[in-house]
Amino acid sequence: MHSDSSAPRPTVPAFGRRLLRIRLGNRLRESLRDPLGSLWFLGWLGFLLLVAANIVHQAVLGLADKLGGPTDSAAAVTLALLMHVALFHGLAQEGREGQRPWIRVLPLADAASRLLLRAFGALALCLLAYLASMDGGAWSSWASLLLLPAALRLGFFLPAGLVGRGWLPLALYLLPLSGSAHAEAARLLFVLAPLFLLLPAARQDPPARGRPRPFVRRLRAWDRLHPLFLAAGVLLAPLPLALLAGFAWHRLLLGPCLTKAGAAVRVTRVLPLSWGRFLQGQVLEIARRLWPVPGLLLVMLLLRDGMYSLPWLLLLPADALLLLSLRLALPDSPRLRELLGGILVALALFCALLLPPLLGPLLLLLGLLLYTAARHSRERSAW
Amino acid sequence: MSDALLQVRNLRITLSGREVLQGIDLDLAAGEWLGLVGANGSGKTTLVRSICGRLPVQAGCVTVSGKDLAEQPVPAKQALGVCLEPAALPEDLSLRQFLDLWAWGKGRKACGVEDLALCDALDLGEELDLPLGAYSLGMKQKASLVAALMGDPPLLLLDESLSNLDPLSRVRLRELLGERHRAGCSILYCAHEFSELQRCCDRVLALEEGRIFAFWHREEWSGRDLEALFLAALEEIRGDRGDR
Numbered sequence: 001m002h003s004d005s006s007a008p009r010p011t012v013p014a015f016g017r018r019l020l021r022i023r024l025g026n027r028l029r030e031s032l033r034d035p036l037g038s039l040w041f042l043g044w045l046g047f048l049l050l051v052a053a054n055i056v057h058q059a060v061l062g063l064a065d066k067l068g069g070p071t072d073s074a075a076a077v078t079l080a081l082l083m084h085v086a087l088f089h090g091l092a093q094e095g096r097e098g099q100r101p102w103i104r105v106l107p108l109a110d111a112a113s114r115l116l117l118r119a120f121g122a123l124a125l126c127l128l129a130y131l132a133s134m135d136g137g138a139w140s141s142w143a144s145l146l147l148l149p150a151a152l153r154l155g156f157f158l159p160a161g162l163v164g165r166g167w168l169p170l171a172l173y174l175l176p177l178s179g180s181a182h183a184e185a186a187r188l189l190f191v192l193a194p195l196f197l198l199l200p201a202a203r204q205d206p207p208a209r210g211r212p213r214p215f216v217r218r219l220r221a222w223d224r225l226h227p228l229f230l231a232a233g234v235l236l237a238p239l240p241l242a243l244l245a246g247f248a249w250h251r252l253l254l255g256p257c258l259t260k261a262g263a264a265v266r267v268t269r270v271l272p273l274s275w276g277r278f279l280q281g282q283v284l285e286i287a288r289r290l291w292p293v294p295g296l297l298l299v300m301l302l303l304r305d306g307m308y309s310l311p312w313l314l315l316l317p318a319d320a321l322l323l324l325s326l327r328l329a330l331p332d333s334p335r336l337r338e339l340l341g342g343i344l345v346a347l348a349l350f351c352a353l354l355l356p357p358l359l360g361p362l363l364l365l366l367g368l369l370l371y372t373a374a375r376h377s378r379e380r381s382a383w
Numbered sequence: 384m385s386d387a388l389l390q391v392r393n394l395r396i397t398l399s400g401r402e403v404l405q406g407i408d409l410d411l412a413a414g415e416w417l418g419l420v421g422a423n424g425s426g427k428t429t430l431v432r433s434i435c436g437r438l439p440v441q442a443g444c445v446t447v448s449g450k451d452l453a454e455q456p457v458p459a460k461q462a463l464g465v466c467l468e469p470a471a472l473p474e475d476l477s478l479r480q481f482l483d484l485w486a487w488g489k490g491r492k493a494c495g496v497e498d499l500a501l502c503d504a505l506d507l508g509e510e511l512d513l514p515l516g517a518y519s520l521g522m523k524q525k526a527s528l529v530a531a532l533m534g535d536p537p538l539l540l541l542d543e544s545l546s547n548l549d550p551l552s553r554v555r556l557r558e559l560l561g562e563r564h565r566a567g568c569s570i571l572y573c574a575h576e577f578s579e580l581q582r583c584c585d586r587v588l589a590l591e592e593g594r595i596f597a598f599w600h601r602e603e604w605s606g607r608d609l610e611a612l613f614l615a616a617l618e619e620i621r622g623d624r625g626d627r
Binding site: 010019 | 475476490
């Protein structure tokens, strides 16, 4: 025997990781030869963008917290922008409210993470468009549709936010509307409402010595209402995107990976690897019994927290669990796949109906794309 | 305790409600080449899968090199060289990647020059970096055999492993297996080609409906047709069953 006694005893998970590393290397090499034609590449790029967006956002919010700023993401950004306006109009005291570093940090972080999230959204849609049409030309229109506003925002807002003050950054901040229309609408409403309601009153308020001006106090009180707006936006806006992205993960990335993973687990049984019985017996049995739980959990988390939060990072493992358990519970069920596709389409259409007129057709189109993709999935019967 | 390299005692396997193996007992001595024959569905592949660990032992006991497969699977499997079915190979990996991975799974850093030399000998040397999905059935079979032979395992499990090979590769592999056999390697070999079994094996067991119903030593078939012996025995046992 040629065994290397110094090498650690391989385990099934280590074998799986090694296999995955080889596969990733292979896929990456293939993708780099034709990056735009590779669904795999686009999908994983999307995932990396999502992770990057979260990391950027959370990191800068952490910094803002350290600098003494608020940590509630959207509320903090809005407050920061209003501070810009207030300072410009002399409504807030420079020394008290204006010179706080987080006021500059947060909008930049928000713009950067939004750009990344938009890029992710665009990629998720590209995947679906590509899947539905199998036409390389379709994806670029989706990409430009969603990426352009974010790019514009970042490109204009960065210098304006750093140098300028007043209405310009705010106007640029409010400029783009994109796929997550409800969140944008909620944000718009939230930002504009206090401006109209509070600013006139603030002009008449005398400055109070040693205390924040009443305008700032009212602004903060208003800010406490922000979660309500945010919740309204979060409940509706990210759902179609979540469903689309989830579907893309299912169809394009995890399905094939898990099929291969199943084969790999079978193969590893004949190798002298430890943990094999545990992996084969316990984990799969638990997944089989609890198959509906991961899906429900995923939906609940998405509804609760929206785009910026942990569930998006959990999408991959949760989806893997869901798919794995579905495969175990109903290994060959075209009806189930059709049902799931139908539910996805219905949700997308439901969301589309609630949108403003100009954006409604966009999501309706997405719903149709989803339906096409679901049918395509059913015909190929390879989730 | 028996000095058999492989010991199977009262092995029973039920798949989808059907008892595929109904109490198998067999011993395979070190350096022995044991053949397994039987009709389709008689339980040969299930037996091999149970011995190599792909199917869990539901009842009975399988011991390899004195280690119980159920109790000590890792040391028991270290003695095995298993020829995978072509369909079980990872199609997106190249042969070189697969062999490296397989070698690592067996506790080595990577496949060695002797494994690559074996690939060359089986005309796979030029195709090392081609994905296995692009291989023909025979080439996949050869790739599986290279993996099975890796590291000179004391016990080889071959399930119809020569059946898809071209004549030249078959001759080369027969020679190679003969060399391993003469060096002390034990081989459990399932096949339908009686000429192959007759030429290579020291002993042949016959399975029917999950039971061993006959066996022959080399001396018993010397100068006779093993296939005829098998068919006669099979006819007899099926006749007996019909009577009952």
